[in-house]
Amino acid sequence: xxxxxxxGWSQLTLRHLVDEPSLQLTVVEPGDxxxxxxxxxxxxxxxxxxxxxxxxxxxxxxxxFASAPDDPEPQERLIADLVAADAAALLFGTGVHFERVPHxxxxxxxxxxxxxxxxxxSETSFDLVADFISSGALSAETYLLKRxxxxxxxxxxxxAASDPVSALVVRLGTLCxxxxxxxxxxxxxxxxxxxxxxxxxxxxxxxxQGESQRFTVGQWTVTTRPFLLxxxxxxxxxxxxxxxxxxxxxxxxxxxxxxxxxxxxASRSLVISQERAEAARIVSALRGGLTxxxxxxxxxxxxxxxxxxxxxxxxxxxxxxxxxxxxPVEALLEQADVDGVPLIxxxxxxxxxxxxxxxxxxxxxADAWLDELxxxxxxxxSGPFSDLTVAGRYVQEAGTxxxxxxxxxxxxxxxxxVRLDEVDFAAWLLTRRDDAQVADRLERHFGALLTSPDLxxxxxxxxxxxxxxxxxxxxxxxxxxxxxxxxxxxEQLVGGRISxxxxxxxxxxxxxxxxxxxxxxGGRPKPL
Numbered sequence: 001x002x003x004x005x006x007x008g009w010s011q012l013t014l015r016h017l018v019d020e021p022s023l024q025l026t027v028v029e030p031g032d033x034x035x036x037x038x039x040x041x042x043x044x045x046x047x048x049x050x051x052x053x054x055x056x057x058x059x060x061x062x063x064x065f066a067s068a069p070d071d072p073e074p075q076e077r078l079i080a081d082l083v084a085a086d087a088a089a090l091l092f093g094t095g096v097h098f099e100r101v102p103h104x105x106x107x108x109x110x111x112x113x114x115x116x117x118x119x120x121x122s123e124t125s126f127d128l129v130a131d132f133i134s135s136g137a138l139s140a141e142t143y144l145l146k147r148x149x150x151x152x153x154x155x156x157x158x159x160a161a162s163d164p165v166s167a168l169v170v171r172l173g174t175l176c177x178x179x180x181x182x183x184x185x186x187x188x189x190x191x192x193x194x195x196x197x198x199x200x201x202x203x204x205x206x207x208x209q210g211e212s213q214r215f216t217v218g219q220w221t222v223t224t225r226p227f228l229l230x231x232x233x234x235x236x237x238x239x240x241x242x243x244x245x246x247x248x249x250x251x252x253x254x255x256x257x258x259x260x261x262x263x264x265x266a267s268r269s270l271v272i273s274q275e276r277a278e279a280a281r282i283v284s285a286l287r288g289g290l291t292x293x294x295x296x297x298x299x300x301x302x303x304x305x306x307x308x309x310x311x312x313x314x315x316x317x318x319x320x321x322x323x324x325x326x327x328p329v330e331a332l333l334e335q336a337d338v339d340g341v342p343l344i345x346x347x348x349x350x351x352x353x354x355x356x357x358x359x360x361x362x363x364x365x366a367d368a369w370l371d372e373l374x375x376x377x378x379x380x381x382s383g384p385f386s387d388l389t390v391a392g393r394y395v396q397e398a399g400t401x402x403x404x405x406x407x408x409x410x411x412x413x414x415x416x417x418v419r420l421d422e423v424d425f426a427a428w429l430l431t432r433r434d435d436a437q438v439a440d441r442l443e444r445h446f447g448a449l450l451t452s453p454d455l456x457x458x459x460x461x462x463x464x465x466x467x468x469x470x471x472x473x474x475x476x477x478x479x480x481x482x483x484x485x486x487x488x489x490x491e492q493l494v495g496g497r498i499s500x501x502x503x504x505x506x507x508x509x510x511x512x513x514x515x516x517x518x519x520x521x522g523g524r525p526k527p528l
Contacts, residue, residue, distance in 0.1 A: 012037050012133065014089050014115055017057070019245040021175040022154075023132060024124050028092065028101050031115030035088045040130035043078065052085035057117075057133065059126045061096040065105075072104030079108040090114070091129065093121030155253075155260045164264040166191040172257055176250065178220070178240030182261075185233035196220055196239040205235055212254070221246050225254035229261060236261075279305065279344035283357055286315075286391035295388045306342035312362040312384040315394045316370065317402035318377040319355040321409075321416065332358075335372060339365035357395070374417035378405045383421030413517035446510055448493045455493070458486040460511050463504070464518040 014033040018025050027033070038055030044063045052058055065074055082090060090109065092101045101118055109116045119129070154171060161167035165182065169191040172180035179196030183189060187202045200217045205224055208215070213224045221243035225236045236254055240246045282301055290298060299309045307313075336343040342361040360366050362384045373379055380402025382394035401420040409416055449455055458476065462483070465471040469487075473480040487498050496503040508515060 018117065019242060020132065021177070021249060023129060024119060025091070026118045028118045029106055029109040029114065029116040031089065031109065031113050033115060035115065037088045037133055040133045042126065052082055052087045054086040055088050057088045057091055058082055059091050059093065059129065061093040061121055062098045062102065065102060066097040069098065069102060072107070075102055075104035076108040079105065079112060079114055083112050083114055089117055091117045091119060093119055093126060095120050095122045155256050158260060165261065168257060168260055169193050172238055172253065175253060176238045176240045176246055177242055178238065180238045183235040183237070201237055201239060205237065223250040223254065225258060227258045280346045282344050283346040283359055286359060286388065287395045289392040290388050292389060298388055305344050307361050310386055311342070312386050313359055314362050314384055315382040315398040316358040316360065317380045317398040318373060320377050332373065336369055339369050341366050341369045370417060377416065378402060378409060379417040380405050381417065381419040407513045408517050411514050411517040413520050415520055446494065449490060455486055455490050458483060459490050459507055460514045460518060462487065463508055464515045
């Protein structure tokens with residue numbers, strides 16, 4: 001070949017074949033890998049008219065040895081014939097008649113310093129090898145175009161994998177016969193393959209300025225390519241002990257990989273967008289109420305999100321605590337996926353308040369996911385149900401529980417989650433109240449008491465401490481007799497003895513949110 005062929009190769013040698021990633025050849029017996037290859041030729045059967053040509057690489061799967069695999073004589077004779085004919089090498093295809101290159105063949109080749117290459121015949125066909133060798137007559141432009149298309153096709157297969165990023169990195173490592181790694185901008189390894197010095201590579205990257213880089217780390221040659229993906233900076237690096245191979249393929253390899261990663265990101269974003277829109281539609285349908293004829297179809301739609309027909313479901317209403325500008329959807333969905341919690345979340349309905357509605361399967365790590373949600377949100381959870389036709393009722397339950405969680409949290413409770421099926425009967429009754437009417441009735445019955453904050457605090461703590469005068473006094477830092485004195489004043493204002501079940505019931509219902517909030521904190525007020 002001329003100097004314009006093969007991307008700058010003056011002649012096609014065995015080393016070039018070994019380095020070509022599309023062929024996936026291995027060196028079984030090295031011999032002289034600088035030998036020039038001029039043709040490819042099959043030697044599957046014994047045929048005196050089918051003589052090897054000088055410079056040819058001979059291809060075989062060992063058919064002629066299959067009947068006597070342990071007889072070294074025909075294997076030695078083949079090597080002798082190839083040496084006499086000045087053949088370039090023998091390429092043995094494994095996985096057809098032999099799982100590995102026969103020992104007699106290797107021993108004869110080693111003795112005569114004759115190159116033997118190996119290839120998995122199920123992965124790389126002899127036709128591909130022959131076509132590659134014969135393509136030496138093609139122009140450099142045609143060759144490079146074919147190789148670029150092949151590289152792109154090979155890397156594009158990663159998009160079909162369940163984890164396309166990891167699959168792509170593995171393919172990069174295979175193609176460069178070394179190591180590939182994808183770093184985030186801070187050096188965190190997103191995906192890697194091979195056994196190269198990954199941390200040392202990152203130290204070199206972070207110590208250098210500029211765009212794409214090429215440097216060495218010990219015996220490794222490294223090339224890198226920085227890029228932005230959805231506003232996040234990444235560094236893609238490939239490393240190989242074969243610097244010539246890396247110089248030859250790494251520029252187009254990294255450029256193609258960047259495009260594939262961008263396509264994977266866009267594809268994943270589209271899928272996520274479609275999944276969220278479908279989840280929101282299902283939540284909206286459950287909120288509005290389903291007919292019996294819609295139940296089967298809705299379960300079919302829920303199966304796509306990991307639900308099983310007949311699962312006990314819960315509806316969740318939540319709103320963020322504190323910074324309302326945060327968008328928790330990504331983190332919430334990712335955590336549910338990691339925990340294996342089937343979940344649909346109505347992200348479309350989020351307004352500036354950040355309120356959201358979700359439906360989850362009441363199994364596995366659902367409770368742990370809800371507790372994690374309650375670290376950053378006020379959360380209301382409905383009771384369990386499996387009849388989809390009554391889902392609207394449980395959407396209302398979740399909203400009621402959310403209001404209850406907000407009321408208690410606003411009065412100092414540390415708890416930010418209320419599961420409506422776990423509240424006591426009194427609390428359940430109070431969730432059904434009309435707050436405007438309750439406020440009016442509270443003023444009418446307890447107006448005189450409400451004008452005395454000390455008495456209100458005393459009675460709230462007294463009931464939160466299960467009517468323990470001594471404990472109430474300790475929390476108020478007063479004498480127990482002072483507590484008793486205040487309670488007698490309360491009795492005068494409410495018109496009944498504090499030991500009366502009727503009086504206790506009325507006071508408990510009137511101040512339940514405050515009583516429960518103080519009880520949850522051991523009677524102590526919530527710190528500011």
